[in-house]
Amino acid sequence: MIAGYQKKIICLTGALILVFFMSGVGRADYTYINISNPFLRKVPLAIPVFKNLSENSIDAQVARQAADMLSDALEFTGYFKMLDRGAFLIKPEGPAIKMPGINFKNWTVIGSELLITGAYSMHDNQLEIELRLFDTFKEQLLVGKRYKGGKSDQRKMIHRFCNEVIFRLTGKRGLFNSQLAFVSTGSGNKEIYFCEFDGYRPEQLTRTKHITLSPAWSSDNKWIAYTSFINGKPDLFIRNLRQKRGSIVDRKGINATPAWVPGQFSLAATLSFSGDQEIYLLTGTGKIIKRLTHSRGIDVSPSFSPDGKQMAFVSQRGGTPQIYIKHLETGRVTRLTFEGRYNTQPSWSPAGDKIAYSAMENGNINIMVINTDGRGLMQLTHDAGNNECPTWSPDAGMIAFSSTREGGVSRIYIMTAYGTDQRRLLSLRGEQSNPQWSSNITNN
Amino acid sequence: MWICLSLLLIVPGLLFFTSCAKKTVQSEPTLTQQAAQVEPDAAQDDAAAKLAAEKALQEELARQKAIEEERLQAEAAEAAEAADAADAAGREAMAARSMFVNEDIYFEFDSYVLTGLAQDILVGKAQWLRINSDSAVAIEGHCDERGTNEYNLALGDKRAEIVKDYLVNVGIDASRLTTISYGEEHPVNSGHDEESWAKNRRAHFVVD
Numbered sequence: 001m002i003a004g005y006q007k008k009i010i011c012l013t014g015a016l017i018l019v020f021f022m023s024g025v026g027r028a029d030y031t032y033i034n035i036s037n038p039f040l041r042k043v044p045l046a047i048p049v050f051k052n053l054s055e056n057s058i059d060a061q062v063a064r065q066a067a068d069m070l071s072d073a074l075e076f077t078g079y080f081k082m083l084d085r086g087a088f089l090i091k092p093e094g095p096a097i098k099m100p101g102i103n104f105k106n107w108t109v110i111g112s113e114l115l116i117t118g119a120y121s122m123h124d125n126q127l128e129i130e131l132r133l134f135d136t137f138k139e140q141l142l143v144g145k146r147y148k149g150g151k152s153d154q155r156k157m158i159h160r161f162c163n164e165v166i167f168r169l170t171g172k173r174g175l176f177n178s179q180l181a182f183v184s185t186g187s188g189n190k191e192i193y194f195c196e197f198d199g200y201r202p203e204q205l206t207r208t209k210h211i212t213l214s215p216a217w218s219s220d221n222k223w224i225a226y227t228s229f230i231n232g233k234p235d236l237f238i239r240n241l242r243q244k245r246g247s248i249v250d251r252k253g254i255n256a257t258p259a260w261v262p263g264q265f266s267l268a269a270t271l272s273f274s275g276d277q278e279i280y281l282l283t284g285t286g287k288i289i290k291r292l293t294h295s296r297g298i299d300v301s302p303s304f305s306p307d308g309k310q311m312a313f314v315s316q317r318g319g320t321p322q323i324y325i326k327h328l329e330t331g332r333v334t335r336l337t338f339e340g341r342y343n344t345q346p347s348w349s350p351a352g353d354k355i356a357y358s359a360m361e362n363g364n365i366n367i368m369v370i371n372t373d374g375r376g377l378m379q380l381t382h383d384a385g386n387n388e389c390p391t392w393s394p395d396a397g398m399i400a401f402s403s404t405r406e407g408g409v410s411r412i413y414i415m416t417a418y419g420t421d422q423r424r425l426l427s428l429r430g431e432q433s434n435p436q437w438s439s440n441i442t443n444n
Numbered sequence: 445m446w447i448c449l450s451l452l453l454i455v456p457g458l459l460f461f462t463s464c465a466k467k468t469v470q471s472e473p474t475l476t477q478q479a480a481q482v483e484p485d486a487a488q489d490d491a492a493a494k495l496a497a498e499k500a501l502q503e504e505l506a507r508q509k510a511i512e513e514e515r516l517q518a519e520a521a522e523a524a525e526a527a528d529a530a531d532a533a534g535r536e537a538m539a540a541r542s543m544f545v546n547e548d549i550y551f552e553f554d555s556y557v558l559t560g561l562a563q564d565i566l567v568g569k570a571q572w573l574r575i576n577s578d579s580a581v582a583i584e585g586h587c588d589e590r591g592t593n594e595y596n597l598a599l600g601d602k603r604a605e606i607v608k609d610y611l612v613n614v615g616i617d618a619s620r621l622t623t624i625s626y627g628e629e630h631p632v633n634s635g636h637d638e639e640s641w642a643k644n645r646r647a648h649f650v651v652d
Contacts, residue, residue: 190629211626211629213593213594213597213627213629214593214594227597229626229629232624233624234597234624234625234627253601253605253623253625254597254598254601254625256594256597256598257594257597270594270598272598272601272605275605277598277601277602297602298595298598298599298602300594300595300597300598301594301595314594314595320554321554321591321595342554342591344591344592344594344595345592345594345595358592360590360591363590365590365591365592388592389592389593408636433593434593
């Protein structure tokens, strides 16, 4: 099995070294997770505590913590059913971590279809982790990786492996390097914050002491655009996250609802300097390239298809706010939503096939998903306060949104793209709203 | 407030000076009597005559002072009366301004159409703007909490713009009017019922 492996060393920032010790499978086979509805049946996965390969004994806490981190991250996706470690049939000296030592029958008998084993060692504060994903029925190694780095790189290493697992099982990159931007009132004003995909390490980005709204990530995650009232009216700020530079669009009226064009340094936004709210295409420095909507009345909230060729937006041209799609090459505009009288906040799935939005019916707002051809309408939230502002994870497997379901206070929640596994993402002071999921951050 | 204060000062002042004036008038005969008494035996007592003359001089000074104060008093009263009138006008202007600022234009849910009542109120606003022709105003557009922030930011913008358009149409110079949308971010009423929502769906005026 290991015979065909090739070694490839990639140097990463933070001295992370990753060794591929198996890439024999040239043709991907995605039978593990059914993409058409992966959440109908969760795949049973066993992750025993990692094995210590160091000569000196490291406290068992580290091994357990690393295994738990891996388990939590994979469980987050909603694809897996994590098996209880108490039911494992493991020898006292710990499980075998690789073939041929592994007795796969011990895993299949407890219902496991997938197994991840881990081993780690510490030498002079250098952490080395090796991780392997097995198909327990086929008795086959699916992914094997070894990571080296500082002790503080542990979380990064684990998430990198999670990305490999998801890629091997679904054919799509995972969400484990992504971040979420959102609005929080924790400081007394609406300010932009961001956190890692799982709500870990929230940080405040803006300190405007005024209303700040609608964060939008560029697809390389280097830029963020948002609307702020810091100069007394709603202006658009385009800001580089690493360097101290950026632009401001502060025309008369509103300068709002930014959305970046995938793969480009340009964005769409709603400007009303003409006296009417229209969507314009802007350069990354805030100069108008062209006007994208041409109808009297409100046009707002653009969201691009992943290829950048189409744009969903909200228009009130039909009398009530509804979602429309503009085909940017032909200029043709089609109406997408016909159910209900108040459909706003479209968010185009990174997989391209669906659009999530929020719909108000009988005074309650819920998250809906519809195919881009107008079919397959699904309501994902039910009877749980107001649910607004859906945003897709970069792998299109999950949706984050804000909800007032607990005590009428708005907080950020997540669910799978099919509406299962709804839970709160993080607990912070104040109210949280307006989540925006980034793409995977590749250069960290 | 000013009027009350000035009245408080003026009324007792007037009373005081009138009584003073009366006293001086009464004292005059006494003076002549004294002079008459002094005259027959003038040589008798020079000192007494001197005293009497001094007293007469002092009384004359007091009399003049009283007259002068009376005049000043009358002047003050006149000024107070004028101030009073000006104040009343000021109060009226103040009331008109506060009505202009505090009377909001209300909208139906998800609408930026001006109702009949809204138009009636705007007629009054236009009148105020004509009288106060050097005032510039900001028109704020607001929404209730229902619906989504982004759409409401646009809707608030529409509401402020429609109000501005109305005022421009009735002859107010557009350069005096600016608009700003706050969407649903600045409710005046924090309740979650129709009564609160109705108060929050508004265009509000701020005088720069």
